[in-house]
Amino acid sequence: MERVGRALENVALITLLFSLIGLACAQILLRNAFSIGLPWIDELLRLILLWLAMIGAVAASRDHKQIAIDILSRFMPAHRLRWVELVTSTFTAIVTGVLCFYSARFVRQSYEFEDLLLGDWPAWVFQIILPVAFGLMAYRYGLRAIRCLLRGVAR
Amino acid sequence: MIYFSLGLIILALFGAPLFAIIAASAMVGFLGSEIDLSVMAIEVFGLAEMPILLAIPLFTFAGYLLSESGAPGRLVRITSAFLGWMPGGLAIVSLVACALFTAFTGASGVTIIALGALLFPALAHAGYDERFNLGLITTSGSLGLLFAPSLPLILYGVVAGVSIDDLFLAGVLPGVLMLILLSGYALWHNREAIKKAAAEERISLRSAVRESIWEIPLPFVVLAESIAAILPFPKPRR
Numbered sequence: 001m002e003r004v005g006r007a008l009e010n011v012a013l014i015t016l017l018f019s020l021i022g023l024a025c026a027q028i029l030l031r032n033a034f035s036i037g038l039p040w041i042d043e044l045l046r047l048i049l050l051w052l053a054m055i056g057a058v059a060a061s062r063d064h065k066q067i068a069i070d071i072l073s074r075f076m077p078a079h080r081l082r083w084v085e086l087v088t089s090t091f092t093a094i095v096t097g098v099l100c101f102y103s104a105r106f107v108r109q110s111y112e113f114e115d116l117l118l119g120d121w122p123a124w125v126f127q128i129i130l131p132v133a134f135g136l137m138a139y140r141y142g143l144r145a146i147r148c149l150l151r152g153v154a155r
Numbered sequence: 156m157i158y159f160s161l162g163l164i165i166l167a168l169f170g171a172p173l174f175a176i177i178a179a180s181a182m183v184g185f186l187g188s189e190i191d192l193s194v195m196a197i198e199v200f201g202l203a204e205m206p207i208l209l210a211i212p213l214f215t216f217a218g219y220l221l222s223e224s225g226a227p228g229r230l231v232r233i234t235s236a237f238l239g240w241m242p243g244g245l246a247i248v249s250l251v252a253c254a255l256f257t258a259f260t261g262a263s264g265v266t267i268i269a270l271g272a273l274l275f276p277a278l279a280h281a282g283y284d285e286r287f288n289l290g291l292i293t294t295s296g297s298l299g300l301l302f303a304p305s306l307p308l309i310l311y312g313v314v315a316g317v318s319i320d321d322l323f324l325a326g327v328l329p330g331v332l333m334l335i336l337l338s339g340y341a342l343w344h345n346r347e348a349i350k351k352a353a354a355e356e357r358i359s360l361r362s363a364v365r366e367s368i369w370e371i372p373l374p375f376v377v378l379a380e381s382i383a384a385i386l387p388f389p390k391p392r393r
Contacts, residue, residue, distance in 0.1 A: 017212060024213065050203035052212055057174070068170045088171035095175040098182065103196035130196050 009059045016052045020045060043117065047126045054133035061140045079152075086148040093141035100134035107131055159183060208313075211306055221256075227270045230256055231277070233364060246283065246341035249274045250295050254334055257299025267296040287344060294337065301330035 027041045076084065107127045115123035160180070167176045178195070185192055202208070221227075234248045234255070253270055271292045278288040300307055308326060312319035 017216060020209075020212060021216070024209070045209055046203050049209055049212065050200065053203070061172075067174070068172045069167055084169050088166060088169055091166055091171050091179075092175040095179050095182070098192065099178060099195060102192040103199070106193040106196035106200075109193070127196075127200060130199060 006062065009055060012055050013052065013059060016048050016055065020048050020052065047117070051129050054129045058133050058136045061137045082148050082152045086145055086152060089141045089145035089148060093138050093145055096134045096138040096141060100131050100138055103130035103134055210309055214306055227256060231274065245278060246291060247338045249278060249291055250298065250334060250337050250341065253292070253295030254298040254302065254330070257296065258302035258305065267292060291341065298333060298337065299330070301326035301333070
């Protein structure tokens with residue numbers, strides 16, 4: 001399952017990045033060569049950027065690649081590091097969990113108010129990435145915390 | 156409140172991801188002012204609406220393209236063709252090459268990955284000690300930060316509402332000053348090693364220039380564009 005998830009994330013990131021580049025180039029070409037601009041492209045680009053950033057954040061959480069300070073953990077013996085990781089991962093899981101809960105509420109409100117984006121698309125379709133990504137991050141960090149706990153107890 | 160902040164700082168020092176630390180402190184702030192936390196999702200969503208942020212993935216991608224295409228190697232060759240004759244040339248070559256590459260790639264953090272692996276063994280081979288090498292390479296990763304088109308400057312301009320063109324122009328002199336100071340320090344620190352160092356291989360200036368003829372103009376093109384406003388950076392909306 002982890003393998004499938006990783007592959008999905010990579011495919012999503014690559015597709016998003018290339019559609020970002022393609023659309024941005026198309027817009028420049030249209031504007032300068034044909035003097036027409038499609039306003040929906042700019043809006044769509046920003047939405048793609050949001051998706052790219054959120055999925056990138058999920059991808060970064062898989063190998064513990066989120067930006068962090070490692071000044072103390074560098075000098076710690078492995079058995080103690082496991083308990084520290086348990087604490088920091090639990091903390092991160094809780095924070096991303098809370099973010100997931102509240103962004104889900106935001107999306108639900110936007111669904112109820114029938115907000116629109118890009119003309120006549122429902123906004124929640126695009127905003128759904130926020131709770132999904134935060135949820136996935138919470139899941140990953142939660143899993144990590146449990147793993148640290150099990151390994152710590154096993155010793 | 157104070158205990159909470161202290162706790163967050165300790166968590167950060169022990170390696171909790173910084174985005175979680177920042178998010179947690181924002182949550183506490185919002186809770187303290189009795190604002191519903193859904194505002195965080197709205198803020199994140201609103202942040203993506205800034206047109207300028209689009210530059211970041213594009214520059215990062217450009218940086219990776221450059222580094223995969225072997226540009227770092229050519230860059231080191233051309234700078235050592237220009238500067239390799241000096242005593243302590245290689246240290247200065249590293250500094251200049253890193254600054255240029257950082258500027259090419261919009262200071263997106265690719266420099267250390269792209270150039271570090273190349274320069275570290277070269278410096279060690281030339282007789283510089285390991286701690287100095289590591290320090291030199293990590294410092295020079297942030298050296299090009301002040302030159303156009305660096306992403307941190309763009310971000311700063313967006314958040315602080317300052318004209319990004321002005322920021323780029325203003326970055327030139329301090330950036331050059333940093334470069335000179337660091338080069339001076341590199342020479343001073345290694346005055347013993349430099350005397351002993353074997354003459355470095357000379358590289359023909361012409362062939363080095365010909366190799367990287369397509370890369371040298373990159374930062375100048377961006378700077379000229381932002382001065383002439385041919386492709387002006389979008390003005391901050393605030």
